[in-house]
Amino acid sequence: MTAFMDRAEKAEQALRQLFEPTSLGRNDHLSDRFGADIFLKREDLTPVRSYKLRGAFNAISKVLAGGMADRFVCASAGNHAQGVAYVCRHFGVEGAIFMPVTTPQQKIDKTRKFGGDKVRIELTGDYFDQTLAAAQAHCREIGAHFLSPFDDADVIEGQASVAVEMLAQMETPPDIVVLPVGGGGLSAGVMSYLADAAPGVALRFVEPCGGASLAAALAAGRPVRLPKIDSFVDGAAVAQVGAETFAVLGAADPAHVYAAPEDRICATIIEMLNVEGIVLEPAGALSVDALVDMADDIRGKRVVCVTSGGNFDFERLPEVKERALRYTGLKKYFILRLPQRPGALKEFLSLLGPGDDIARFEYLKKSARNFGSVLIGIETKDADDFPHLFARMDAAGFVYQDITDDEVLAQFLI
Structure with a gap:
């Protein structure tokens, strides 16, 4: 067993303080449609409805165990904020979460609910870069620990617990695992663990067309900043993959990185909601959406799609339905x-x-x-x-x- 495997498995066991393993089940609708055995790893069913809780828990646990800090700061308008808030309340430590002024009230309220009296929310900046700068300045000022949403070795290690659970839930490893990519924390963690624990498993990566930062990094041989992103898939619309994550993902085959059109993602969200009763946010639907692009590749195989999040604001439903109708003609x-x-x-x-x-x-x-x-x-x-x-x-x-x-x-x- 490698050192990373050992740490990831320990992180997975420690997570049982917070929640049981998320479900992994065969989806008959998708399996019939694509002529394959399609399984969904339901990260949308964690207590905060996304996998981000895993990385936040592992990182905060290690910082506290090492006595390095007892106060934490992050910048996020979404799932990372909620994961950090939940873990801060669990450990009874102080957290400051910086969000853009434009953050929907629903996300602010959920973050506050998860953090309780242990978390303070600061609304600052019209754009995320402004929010991030303010959070990092505050972190330095008070001597707290800054929690990156993805570019952190402990966060990556925590996200790898998805793969630990998945292998334990299957009699034999799958043929292919399909992963959504934003900053790369989840995909780097899963890729690192499977490379040691089940090297025969093939990986496919999916990012939104309007935020294809991994494809750009692979083409350049290093992380590069996209000049413009489409923020619709807000959980994965990242302008630049992390240095820590690219150290792993740089080995990915560019032919195995797919770009999902935003309007098609809307059609997938509507399909999963209407047919399966599964609520997915745009980033959470990425792995399912890309199945159509790899239909020939997956036929007859056992495929796991990681549905990474279900924090869907239903005020967006009219827009999602509109875009889905236009995409489908x-x-x-x-x-x-x-x-x-x-x-x-x-x-x-x-x-x-x-x-x-x-x-x-x-x-x-x-x-x-x-x-x-x-x-x-x-x-x-x-x-x-x-x-x-x-x-x-x-x-x-x-x-x-x-x-x-x-x-x-x-x-x-x-």
Whole structure:
């Protein structure tokens, strides 16, 4: 047994102070869909609904055992904050959690609930970099220990407990494990443990298209900072993987790193909610979402997908549903030049099919003569209905512009 294996297994045993192993079970829906045995390792079922509790517990435990500090500081607007808060209350130690001013109230309330009177929440900065700088300055000022969400050897070791549990829950190791990647703490921990405990297990990594920092690091041979990220997948939208995590993940095959489109992730969230009753946050859905990209590779194999978190704010559900409908082609938006004459609107409405539903109708510009510009949203039951609708509109002489995939117009109009 290697030193890392031993430490990871001890971390897994120590975690039993907080919760039992998260469940690992075969998912019939996904298995049937992909012709494989798909298992879900349900990290969305920890007490804080994400795996982040593991790394926070291991890191704080070691700091306390070594007498290095008894006060802790972190910067996070999500799962790391909640994990740190939970562990601080468990050990009865003080924690200061810095969050951006823009953090949704739901996340602030949950963090406060988990931390109780042991945690103080500081809202500062409009952007995370500002929040991080304030947290680190405060940490130095009071002589506390700063808890990184991923770029810390003890955090990585704690996250490896996911793999320890997984192997103990299976009679034989799986063929493939699919892991979400943000800063890389979970994937580095699992990769390190499996390299020693089950070297025959293949790994696949998934990051959001708008935050593909691991792919960028592998291409450059070192961690590099992305100039821009899409923050929709907030639990994994990281501009740069950690130095500690890349020391492990640098050995990954770039061909085994997948990028999941944000709109497709929305469709996966809706599918898992409607079909399986499983609530996943965007980052938590990454491993399931990427199965479609590796369908040929996984057919007939035993695959474990780590669902990393279920802290989904249901106020986001309308946006997620909207993006899912657009991705699947069931909803389109277009700007129609509508003639300003009696009967023109009725003529347009007569072109709609039985499965077409008007979800949005708004005059953008209406003059007293000639034409008016109308924003129209159409939702249908079958994506193949749209080519027929557009053909009927063309034949009737209507002039229109499909803006469904126009990011600039969609941002202002939809």
